[in-house]
Structures are given as structure tokens and as C-alpha cells.
Amino acid sequence: MKRDELADLTVFVAVAQEQSFTRAALRLGMSQSALSQIMRRLEERVGLRLLSRTTRSVAPTAAGEDLLRRIAPMLEEMDHSLTALGRFRDRPAGRIRITTVEHAAKTIILPGIRDLLHENPDINIEVMIDYGLSDIVADRFDAGVRLGAQVEKDMIAVPISPDIPMAIVGSPAYLKDRPAPAGPHDLIEHRCINLHLPSSGTTYAWPLLGSDKQELTRVRVEGPLTLNAIDLILDAARDGHGLAYLPLDVVHSDIGERRLVSVMQGRVPDLPGYHLYYANRRNASPAFRLLVEALRWRGEKTLKSAR
Numbered sequence: 001m002k003r004d005e006l007a008d009l010t011v012f013v014a015v016a017q018e019q020s021f022t023r024a025a026l027r028l029g030m031s032q033s034a035l036s037q038i039m040r041r042l043e044e045r046v047g048l049r050l051l052s053r054t055t056r057s058v059a060p061t062a063a064g065e066d067l068l069r070r071i072a073p074m075l076e077e078m079d080h081s082l083t084a085l086g087r088f089r090d091r092p093a094g095r096i097r098i099t100t101v102e103h104a105a106k107t108i109i110l111p112g113i114r115d116l117l118h119e120n121p122d123i124n125i126e127v128m129i130d131y132g133l134s135d136i137v138a139d140r141f142d143a144g145v146r147l148g149a150q151v152e153k154d155m156i157a158v159p160i161s162p163d164i165p166m167a168i169v170g171s172p173a174y175l176k177d178r179p180a181p182a183g184p185h186d187l188i189e190h191r192c193i194n195l196h197l198p199s200s201g202t203t204y205a206w207p208l209l210g211s212d213k214q215e216l217t218r219v220r221v222e223g224p225l226t227l228n229a230i231d232l233i234l235d236a237a238r239d240g241h242g243l244a245y246l247p248l249d250v251v252h253s254d255i256g257e258r259r260l261v262s263v264m265q266g267r268v269p270d271l272p273g274y275h276l277y278y279a280n281r282r283n284a285s286p287a288f289r290l291l292v293e294a295l296r297w298r299g300e301k302t303l304k305s306a307r
């Protein structure tokens with residue numbers, strides 16, 4: 001295969017995966033016009049239409065889907081092979097892409113990589129916030145960070161945090177004219193602020209303990225707001241829109257300064273700690289191994305608790 005043919009296939013894969021010339025251009029560092037010319041040249045060479053284009057969207061045709069399925073893994077494997085050559089360099093280098101949620105990014109990842117990036121200037125880490133359960137292989141991430149219970153069994157999982165203390169909170173103004181809930185059934189009478197889960201298209205069900213504080217139930221709550229970020233949920237709780245289910249370290253200072261009131265203490269169990277997970281073949285890069293060691297939980301890191 002000629003060099004320009006390989007380059008053309010790389011452009012096709014980027015456009016087909018992003019389903020956008022704009023996003024593909026940003027990903028490849030090329031102009032949209034250059035990408036359009038390359039795609040026209042490739043389609044003329046193979047004698048088939050590979051992309052279906054409208055004014056609003058770009059999607060692979062049936063032939064394009066078949067070609068994408070065949071060549072994307074090969075190009076990705078070539079990319080990994082080139083990245084793996086970094087182990088022969090004097091200094092670890094390369095880009096590491098991670099999908100995670102905002103709380104883990106703030107409390108675990110950013111603090112954990114501070115020294116790593118200062119000591120290894122050739123390492124580049126890309127952190128993408130997403131509450132969906134991404135397929136890290138298909139979406140070309142090197143790793144993901146999620147709660148332990150959410151990690152697929154075929155992934156290597158490394159614990160990077162202790163269990164996460166949680167709390168249900170409401171503003172004093174919200175609770176002024178309402179009795180605080182004592183158990184899961186009382187939440188029916190309350191306005192609650194929901195977290196949207198894009199993978200399922202539903203909202204997060206709150207894990208709660210029964211009266212014996214042993215049996216775990218998951219309660220779907222109702223309320224005026226559904227949001228997709230815990231920072232927004234925190235703001236909504238402060239503004240009196242309802243009860244919120246949030247990590248305790250996020251609301252610790254609000255509780256201490258009486259901006260929020262914690263309810264149902266003893267009924268809100270800790271969530272399983274965060275895990276860094278990845279496919280087996282992703283563990284070749286020295287830069288990635290440094291990341292794993294930098295984030296690995298060894299017991300000394302704790303999340304703030306008011307209990």
C-alpha cells in the first residue's frame with residue numbers, strides 16, 4: 001500500500017467515527033476542505049460511495065461501514081505499536097486518553113497526576129467527562145474511571161480510591177416547611193434532584209438502606225430538575241429546588257456552614273470506590289504504567305467525611 005493510500009484511509013476512519021468533518025478536522029489537525037478532497041479521491045479510487053453526506057450529518061454507507069469495521073482495528077493497532085516504541089526512549093512519552101466522571105476527575109485524577117506531569121513533560125493526558133458507560137476500546141480511550149461495581153468483568157481494574165461516603169442534603173429553606181425524610185418511602189413526599197444517565201436514558205436510582213440498615217434498595221425519585229453534572233445538582237440543592245444525593249466530600253463544607261442540611265444519616269451507604277480500568281493490551285506503554293502507579297490507591301488517600 002502506498003503512503004498516500006494509508007493516509008487517505010486514516011482520514012476516512014476519522015470522519016466515519018466522528019460522523020463530522022469538523023470534529024475529524026480537529027482530531028487530525030487538518031482543514032475541512034483538505035479532508036473533503038481526500039474523501040473524494042478515496043471514493044473515486046475504490047469506485048464506491050463511502051460516506052453519506054447531508055447538510056446536517058455525515059454517516060458511513062453500507063460499504064463504508066464494512067470498510068470501517070475492517071480497517072479501524074488495524075490502524076488502531078498500528079497506532080498502539082508506534083506508541084509502544086516509547087519504551088525505547090529515555091523518557092516516557094505519549095498521549096493517554098481517559099473517560100471518567102467529574103467527581104473522580106477532581107478528587108482523584110487531577111491530584112494524582114500533578115507530580116507525574118511535572119516530572120514527565122512528554123506525557124500528555126486527555127481527561128473526558130462522561131456519565132455514559134463508554135466502550136473504551138471502541139471509543140479509543142486508553143482507560144476509564146468508574147465506581148467499582150460499574151466496571152466490566154473483562155477489564156483489568158485497579159482501585160484508585162477508598163469507598164465513597166454519600167449524603168442526601170437539602171437547603172434549610174427547602175426543609176423549613178417539610179418534615180425531613182426518615183426512610184426511603186418518605187422520599188415520595190419530597191422533590192428530589194435527579195442525575196441523568198446517558199447510557200440508559202434514565203436517572204440514577206439512589207442506593208439506600210432499609211430500617212434494619214442491612215438490606216439495600218434502589219429508589220427512583222421524582223422532582224423538578226434532572227441534571228447531568230454534580231456541580232449543577234449541588235447548586236440546585238443550595239437554591240432550594242429539592243433534596244440531592246451527592247458525595248459527602250462535595251457537600252461537607254456546606255453542611256458545616258449550614259448552607260445544606262444532611263438527612264437520612266445511617267440510611268445512605270458508601271459507594272464502591274473508583275477503579276481505573278483498561279483492556280489488557282493497553283498496558284504496554286511506560287507512560288501508561290506510570291499513570292497506573294500514580295493513581296493506584298494504597299490506603300493513604302481518603303475522601304473527607306463528616307461522620
